[in-house]
Amino acid sequence: MVESVEAGPSLRAAPFGPGIKEVIRLLSARQRSQIASIATCVNAPARTVVCREGASAQSVFIITAGVVKMFRDLPSGKRRVLGFLFADDVFGLAQNGHYDNTVQTITPVTLYRMRVSTLADTLRRDADLTLQFVCKLTHELRRALRHNVIIARRDAVGRVTMFLGVLEQNGLLDDSRIEIPMSRSDVANYLGLSLESVSRALGRLERNRIIAYEGRHGIRIVDRTRFDKILAAL
Amino acid sequence: MVESVEAGPSLRAAPFGPGIKEVIRLLSARQRSQIASIATCVNAPARTVVCREGASAQSVFIITAGVVKMFRDLPSGKRRVLGFLFADDVFGLAQNGHYDNTVQTITPVTLYRMRVSTLADTLRRDADLTLQFVCKLTHELRRALRHNVIIARRDAVGRVTMFLGVLEQNGLLDDSRIEIPMSRSDVANYLGLSLESVSRALGRLERNRIIAYEGRHGIRIVDRTRFDKILAAL
C-alpha cells in the first residue's frame, strides 16, 4: 500500500490523441504540487454531503480516495443519481455561481478542495494545466453520454450488466472481483430502475451463472461470453 | 438579418460565476478571429455526415448556423441520438484519436473546421482561450446530465414535454413558437422512446390544448401553466 509518494491530486482521463488507449493520470508531478499548493486536503466519513444543489458554489473538489455519488432531487421527491465519482475525478463545477447537483460520499473519502476563483486564476496563468482540465472534462462528457446509452436501454438486466461493465473498467482491480460500494437504491436511481428491478436483475444474472455474488457488495463475472453477449445485445 | 458583422465562430455557454444567469456567447472578437484564422469555413447541405464514429479524428468543429444530430449506432442496429447541436456548439472531440460518435446535419449547416493538433497548439499558447473551452465543455456536460434526467423519466408525455422545454430554451425565438427541425424518429431515438410513442405524446398534448401544432415541425405552447405542471411532475 505504498501508493502515493506523489504529492497532491491527479486527474484521470483518456487523452485525445492516438497512441494511448487507456485511461491515465494526466498531471505531472509539478502540476500536482501546484494544485496542492492552492488546495486544502480534507477527509470526510461516509454519508457526508460535500456540496448541495443550489448552494453558493465556492469550491471545486478533486477526489484522491473513496467513492461519492452526484445526484439531484426532483420536485416529486424522487432522486436521480447522475453519476458515481472515484479517485482522480473532479466535481463542483457550477453554473451561475451555484452548484447544480448535490454530492454525497458513499465511502470515507479524501479530497482536495480549492476556491473556484483561485483555481481560475491559476488556470489563467497556465495554459498547459488548463488543457489538462479540458481533457478531463471531455472524459466526463464521454462518461455522461455513455450513461445516456445505458439508461436508454429498456431491459433491466441489460442496464445492470452495462453498469457492472462500467464498474469493472473503473475499478481496474487486478483480480476479477467487481466492487459495488453503493446501495441497490443508489444503483436503481442511477439506472432509472426501481430497486426491486435491480435486485431481480442481479438475481437473474446469478441464477443463470453469469455472475457470482461475493458478499452483497461485490460480484465476480463467471461467464464472460454470455456477459459480453448481453452487453452487445442493445 | 444583419446578424454577424463579427468574424469567426463563437461558443455558447453559461459562465461559472454569479452575475450572469443566461447562456451567452463567450469569445471576444479577438478570440473569434484567432480561431477563424486556424479554421476553414464549410457549408454542408442537410443530411451530410460530418464525422463518423470510429473514424480517425483529424478535426474539431464549431457550428455557426444550422442543426446537427450526434448519434451512435448500436450492435442491434438501433440508433441512439446523444444530442442535437446548434449554432455556437462544438463537436469532434475524440478519444484515442478516433471520433466516438457520428455527427450528421439535419438542416443545411455552416461550420468551422480546424485540425485538432492546430487547435491544441493554439490553446497551449492562450490560457484564456483554453479557459473558455473549459467553460463550454462544462456547459456541454450539464446538457448531457440534463438529458439523463429527461430520459430517466418513465412517462412518454413527460419526456416529450421536457424535450420541448429544452428546445424552447435553446431556440430563444422572440415569439412563442418552438421549432422542431428534426424528425419524430430522431426525437424518439433521443428520448429513448419509440417513434409511435412520441407521436402519441404530442397528439395527447395537442388534444389537451397544452400545445398547438404549427405545421409538423413547429408547435406553440398554449397552456403554460399545465405545461409547467407536467415539467415539474417528475
Next chain:
DNA sequence: CGTACCGTTGAGCAGGCTCAACCGCTGTGG
C-alpha cells in the same frame, strides 16, 4: 404524377412499477 418516406392511429403483448411481506444484519438499550 407517382412513389417513398414521414407521421398518425389502432390492437395486443410484455416487461417494469407498485404494493406488500419477509429475511438478515447491525447497532442500541434494557
Next chain:
DNA sequence: CCACAGCGGTTGAGCCTGCTCAACGGTACG
C-alpha cells in the same frame, strides 16, 4: 447477554404503460 427496532436487500402478485406489428394518410420530391 439478549430483545428489538431499523435498514438494506430479496421475493411475490397484479397492474399499467410503452413496445411491437400493422395499416393508413399526407406531403415532399423526383
